[in-house]
Amino acid sequence: MTEVRTEVLVIGGGPAGLSAAAALAPACRVLVLDREPEAGGIPRHSDHTGYGVRDLRTVTTGPRYARRLVDAALASGAEVRTEATVTGWAGERTVEVTTPQGRLAVTADAVVLATGARERPRTARLVAGDRPAGVLSTGLLQNLVHLQHRSPGTRAVVVGSELVSWSAVLTLREAGCSTVLMTTERPHGESYAALRVPASTGLRVPVATRTRVVRVVGRDRVEGVDLEDLATGRRRHVPCDTVVFTGDWIPDHELARLGGIDLDPATKGPRVDARLRTSAPGVFAIGNLVHPVDTADVAALDGRHVADAVRRWFGGGAAAVPAPGVDLVADAPLTWVAPSVVRPGDGVPARSRLLLWTDERRLAARVSVSQSGREIARRTLPWPAVPGRVLRVPASVLDEVRADAGPVHIRLV
Amino acid sequence: MSAPLEVDVAVVGGGIVGCAVARELAGHDVSVALIEAKGDVGDATSKANTAILHTGFDAVPGSLESRLVRRGYELLSAYADDAGVPVERVGALLVAWTDEELASLPKLLAKAGDNGYEHGEIVDADEVYRRVPALGPGALGGLSIPDESIVCSWTAALAYATEAVHRGAHLLLRHRVSAVEVGDERTVLRTDRGDISARWVVNAAGLGADHLDRLLGHDRFTVVPRRGELIVFDKLARPLAPCIVLPVPSSRGKGVLISPTVYGNVMLGPTAEDLDDRADTSTSEAGLASLLEKGRALMPVLLDEEVTTTYAGLRAATEHSDYVVDLDAAQRYLLLGGIRSTGLTASMALAEHAVELLRGAGAVLTARTDLPPTPRMPNVGEAFPRPYADDALIAGDSDYGRVVCFCERVTRGELRDAFASTIPPADVDGLRRRTRALMGRCQGFYCGAEVTRLLDEHAGTTS
Numbered sequence: 001m002t003e004v005r006t007e008v009l010v011i012g013g014g015p016a017g018l019s020a021a022a023a024l025a026p027a028c029r030v031l032v033l034d035r036e037p038e039a040g041g042i043p044r045h046s047d048h049t050g051y052g053v054r055d056l057r058t059v060t061t062g063p064r065y066a067r068r069l070v071d072a073a074l075a076s077g078a079e080v081r082t083e084a085t086v087t088g089w090a091g092e093r094t095v096e097v098t099t100p101q102g103r104l105a106v107t108a109d110a111v112v113l114a115t116g117a118r119e120r121p122r123t124a125r126l127v128a129g130d131r132p133a134g135v136l137s138t139g140l141l142q143n144l145v146h147l148q149h150r151s152p153g154t155r156a157v158v159v160g161s162e163l164v165s166w167s168a169v170l171t172l173r174e175a176g177c178s179t180v181l182m183t184t185e186r187p188h189g190e191s192y193a194a195l196r197v198p199a200s201t202g203l204r205v206p207v208a209t210r211t212r213v214v215r216v217v218g219r220d221r222v223e224g225v226d227l228e229d230l231a232t233g234r235r236r237h238v239p240c241d242t243v244v245f246t247g248d249w250i251p252d253h254e255l256a257r258l259g260g261i262d263l264d265p266a267t268k269g270p271r272v273d274a275r276l277r278t279s280a281p282g283v284f285a286i287g288n289l290v291h292p293v294d295t296a297d298v299a300a301l302d303g304r305h306v307a308d309a310v311r312r313w314f315g316g317g318a319a320a321v322p323a324p325g326v327d328l329v330a331d332a333p334l335t336w337v338a339p340s341v342v343r344p345g346d347g348v349p350a351r352s353r354l355l356l357w358t359d360e361r362r363l364a365a366r367v368s369v370s371q372s373g374r375e376i377a378r379r380t381l382p383w384p385a386v387p388g389r390v391l392r393v394p395a396s397v398l399d400e401v402r403a404d405a406g407p408v409h410i411r412l413v
Numbered sequence: 414m415s416a417p418l419e420v421d422v423a424v425v426g427g428g429i430v431g432c433a434v435a436r437e438l439a440g441h442d443v444s445v446a447l448i449e450a451k452g453d454v455g456d457a458t459s460k461a462n463t464a465i466l467h468t469g470f471d472a473v474p475g476s477l478e479s480r481l482v483r484r485g486y487e488l489l490s491a492y493a494d495d496a497g498v499p500v501e502r503v504g505a506l507l508v509a510w511t512d513e514e515l516a517s518l519p520k521l522l523a524k525a526g527d528n529g530y531e532h533g534e535i536v537d538a539d540e541v542y543r544r545v546p547a548l549g550p551g552a553l554g555g556l557s558i559p560d561e562s563i564v565c566s567w568t569a570a571l572a573y574a575t576e577a578v579h580r581g582a583h584l585l586l587r588h589r590v591s592a593v594e595v596g597d598e599r600t601v602l603r604t605d606r607g608d609i610s611a612r613w614v615v616n617a618a619g620l621g622a623d624h625l626d627r628l629l630g631h632d633r634f635t636v637v638p639r640r641g642e643l644i645v646f647d648k649l650a651r652p653l654a655p656c657i658v659l660p661v662p663s664s665r666g667k668g669v670l671i672s673p674t675v676y677g678n679v680m681l682g683p684t685a686e687d688l689d690d691r692a693d694t695s696t697s698e699a700g701l702a703s704l705l706e707k708g709r710a711l712m713p714v715l716l717d718e719e720v721t722t723t724y725a726g727l728r729a730a731t732e733h734s735d736y737v738v739d740l741d742a743a744q745r746y747l748l749l750g751g752i753r754s755t756g757l758t759a760s761m762a763l764a765e766h767a768v769e770l771l772r773g774a775g776a777v778l779t780a781r782t783d784l785p786p787t788p789r790m791p792n793v794g795e796a797f798p799r800p801y802a803d804d805a806l807i808a809g810d811s812d813y814g815r816v817v818c819f820c821e822r823v824t825r826g827e828l829r830d831a832f833a834s835t836i837p838p839a840d841v842d843g844l845r846r847r848t849r850a851l852m853g854r855c856q857g858f859y860c861g862a863e864v865t866r867l868l869d870e871h872a873g874t875t876s
Contacts, residue, residue, distance in 0.1 A: 001804055035816060035819050036859075083814075083815055083816070085801070085816040085819060085822065087801065087802065087822060096802075098801045098802070098807070098814050098816055098822070098824075099814050100807070100811035100812070100814040100815045101807075101811065101814065102804055102807050102808055102814060103802070103804045103807065103814075118855050118858045118859070119858060120719075121722075121855065121856035121857070121858065122856070123720060123721065123722040123723050123856055124719055124720045124721065124722075124854075124856075126644075126701050126705075126720060126723060128695065128696045128697050128698045128700070128701055128723075129695050129696065130694075130695045131694075131695075131724070133841075136857075136861075137855075137856070137857070137858045139855075139858035139859065140857045140858055140861040140862060143859075143861065143862035143863070144861070144862040144865070147862060147863075148862045148863075148865070148866050150862070150865075214698060215695075215698070219692070250719060254649065254854075257649055258649075
């Protein structure tokens with residue numbers, strides 16, 4: 001085992017981790033570890049446009065965007081090691097790593113977790129049936145098509161009707177596979193126009209709303225799916241040779257959990273405050289690990305935001321360990337909010353926004369924030385609340401939060 | 414049609430029992446063919462059981478099953494050490510949730526004694542919760558069976574088959590026996606890929622054992638495929654299940670078990686449902702729902718954990734309560750039928766028993782003295798060193814430091830070894846069983862495409 005020392009260790013070389021590295025490396029020693037053969041994260045295999053809007057002020061494709069973030073991190077002086085898999089903790093800020101060059105024990109003054117999120121696979125959703133070939137997630141689909149240049153099939157059913165689902169449809173189309181149906185358990189499919197997938201793609205796919213996939217059929221290859229209409233209970237069979245389970249995100253929190261870091265019960269990612277600090281001193285968490293999931297550019301801006309917090313940690317040492325804050329709780333139909341620890345004096349979160357997830361669509365979204373039963377803020381948002389896409393709320397709704405008045409609740413009204 | 418392959422003994426069925434029997438026979442001075450309808454060994458009933466190495470404490474005393482499970486436990490435990498089959502002696506705890514179940518514990522303890530198992534111990538509710546703090550409320554007491562163990566059933570079958578091949582056995586995959594002609598001296602087994610002529614025939618055909626038995630003119634049992642569905646939870650849940658939690662047999666109906674796996678997961682199941690279709694390994698809505706309901710009562714916090722996968726296996730249930738083992742000397746035919754889930758534990762004892770029975774019927778079986786060493790199987794168990802964590806191994810070959818499947822930490826070196834092994838994987842499931850690749854929490858989200866590419870690359874070099 002080779003001992004390695006660094007000032008900042010970033011685990012995960014996707015948009016968040018690379019952006020953190022690029023922001024920190026000019027002033028300190030930064031090591032980024034990525035387990036893939038190439039850094040860049042999910043955008044590497046999302047070969048469509050729409051990337052870089054908020055962070056790079058440009059619009060580019062996923063692979064180009066990934067390349068630019070890698071280049072920026074390297075140009076700023078960060079070391080980016082690929083094929084480096086972190087396998088566990090060996091100390092408060094020491095991790096064990098497997099690389100083709102051997103095992104490493106990397107010790108850092110600050111650790112930034114940027115391990116991202118994945119889609120829950122069909123099995124985790126407990127969809128019954130056979131286990132044939134042709135059952136995919138968006139991640140697997142895009143890896144197959146964009147990195148391996150394989151054909152997924154000819155007739156696909158896409159489970160989900162949100163931003164990532166349309167990304168899957170685009171990939172399927174490019175691979176010559178038509179999407180015969182999208183399904184969502186919600187009362188509305190989210191149109192791609194509302195989700196900013198470029199309208200010029202001219203996608204038209206029927207969406208079965210209030211519909212649940214109850215069974216995958218086909219012993220060797222997918223032959224179809226059985227669907228249930230949630231309103232009537234009626235069932236039908238839709239023939240297809242491919243089924244893509246999209247969305248339903250779960251953060252890659254294994255490392256955080258193994259390190260005994262407090263997780264947010266709603267996101268299942270680490271609980272963080274406005275400065276992206278976790279419960280472990282000197283360990284930060286950013287990107288879709290803490291908000292599963294927002295777009296890549298927002299994850300990247302977390303990376304920039306955490307740089308300031310890391311510098312403060314270096315400056316403050318043990319005194320930089322914060323007092324316990326108060327919990328910020330998202331009430332139904334909101335499912336989670338990030339950050340979820342509020343501490344007056346922490347300053348504003350990344351982009352001065354709270355990020356929330358909703359289970360219900362509200363075209364005119366209004367939020368109310370209360371603490372100990374008293375409403376402390378109410379805002380009408382200039383954008384709708386849409387399932388499958390992060391709802392952004394100005395962090396100023398927390399201006400009146402008191403450190404001694406218990407949990408803060410945020411809800412739609 | 415080419416001339417039939419001539420062997421002394423043909424073993425039909427490449428499941429855990431057939432593989433063990435072929436290995437044992439190939440240790441004698443006879444030629445052996447192991448005939449399997451599917452593309453891999455251990456690819457039917459054997460791949461989807463609960464992977465418990467049983468002490469046999471709850472068998473029917475005096476039964477053949479009781480004797481062979483006891484003996485098989487010793488044999489497989491020792492073999493596992495030699496061959497690198499992962500085994501963990503985690504112990505089992507039968508938990509009583511009703512007064513009726515609690516009252517039956519002394520009887521179960523006595524039965525264990527009748528089965529030759531002396532280490533059982535009745536424990537009170539406090540001790541139950543001390544051992545398994547995550548159990549739901551209401552446990553009244555338990556029976557501890559400290560020697561119950563968990564094992565990798567895939568590696569066991571593969572090790573037997575690999576050693577059988579090393580000892581010179583012919584492994585005939587994708588050979589489905591469609592007809593049998595019993596002659597005076599030899600029996601011809603007709604398959605879709607050519608005939609096999611054998612002096613002796615061993616039926617270890619599992620779910621198809623009754624069909625093969627009928628091809629030989631018998632009508633003595635019927636296999637009913639009994640489906641068992643299981644839910645596998647994320648490895649992060651493993652601390653919740655420090656031992657196997659078993660139900661107490663009672664009038665409440667059949668309970669389910671919670672067990673750690675040697676891969677580091679936690680398993681909940683199985684259901685038990687008799688089917689007609691011997692190939693239906695699909696999961697069902699009702700089955701999964703019933704597991705969740707039972708799991709919620711047994712260990713509520715387990716249900717908060719992520720599910721990694723679900724699967725269903727088929728057990729070869731018959732109308733008989735014991736194994737159906739019979740030697741027909743006139744036909745030179747040995748039936749090993751109705752081997753239920755305990756067959757994994759009993760496998761090597763069944764093989765030993767098979768040799769005795771064949772000898773008794775006149776087969777000349779002389780133990781060889783020139784046997785190759787027992788193969789050392791690649792370790793897929795979490796409790797034993799794995800390549801990704803082995804600095805010396807990585808220093809010698811950087812591919813052992815190249816993690817391809819992140820969730821299960823399977824390296825490129827291990828995938829390469831599987832492709833180059835004595836019995837290489839025929840498909841992605843075979844690769845999964847040999848290496849754990851794609852078995853983890855992401856189910857291929859990250860590495861599925863790369864693993865498929867490597868598999869195809871291998872297929873391209875061998876076809």
